[in-house]
Amino acid sequence: MLVKNSKFVISAVSPKQYPEGDLLEIAFAGRSNVGKSSLINALVNRKDLAYSGSRQGMTRMINFYNINDEIHFVDLPGYGFAMRAKSELDLWGKVIEQYLNVRDRLYLMIMLVDIRHKPSKDDVNMYNWILASGLEYIVVATKTDKVSKMQAKENIKIIKKELGMPECIPVYPVSAEKKTGIKELWTAIDNVITEEE
Numbered sequence: 001m002l003v004k005n006s007k008f009v010i011s012a013v014s015p016k017q018y019p020e021g022d023l024l025e026i027a028f029a030g031r032s033n034v035g036k037s038s039l040i041n042a043l044v045n046r047k048d049l050a051y052s053g054s055r056q057g058m059t060r061m062i063n064f065y066n067i068n069d070e071i072h073f074v075d076l077p078g079y080g081f082a083m084r085a086k087s088e089l090d091l092w093g094k095v096i097e098q099y100l101n102v103r104d105r106l107y108l109m110i111m112l113v114d115i116r117h118k119p120s121k122d123d124v125n126m127y128n129w130i131l132a133s134g135l136e137y138i139v140v141a142t143k144t145d146k147v148s149k150m151q152a153k154e155n156i157k158i159i160k161k162e163l164g165m166p167e168c169i170p171v172y173p174v175s176a177e178k179k180t181g182i183k184e185l186w187t188a189i190d191n192v193i194t195e196e197e
């Protein structure tokens, strides 16, 4: 998709706040700090649509972005190491689960993992949830500029193994910093959109 315009719609906690209308939605999920905001910005070719470096309070919310008046990008709260307290975990779980359970116009999940790290237990849970949901999904390995090409290949193998992904399903390597892999990721997204139409 050629992104001609992209705009922030709303930060929501409860389903009542989700945007109205019937735009299909693509949700982005991953651990805090995985590079989710940076990837969204790279996909829409802007520096500042999604807030990088998680502003206070915004991190527990679901951020909706309107892309070309055609689709919504849905930035789900990051999970993982920032959630020290059980109450935080509960809130995150509630916010994200509610969205995933009630939103029937969600049709593609983009799950992000850091190319440098073995997937965490939360990543494995997220992946299993996606599988069980039957949604279309794309797994993306972020920050590839931080490793060599050879290391990237090796780490993608490990990521697939740890998540339990079938060999034939690709993991898309991207660097938001160097803007590599972005075109390929858009092609993969477009393919899912075309199938849906």
Ligand code: GDP
Residues within 6 Å of the ligand: 030, 031, 032, 033, 034, 035, 036, 037, 038, 039, 051, 052, 053, 054, 078, 142, 143, 144, 145, 146, 174, 175, 176, 177, 178
């Ligand atoms: P989020 O918490 O998942 O939204 O992650 P951010 O997009 O805010 O990124 C977290 C940190 O990783 C920031 O310091 C970014 O500058 C950095 N980062 C994100 N993407 C990349 C990348 O492709 N390459 C490198 N080297 N750093 C990145």
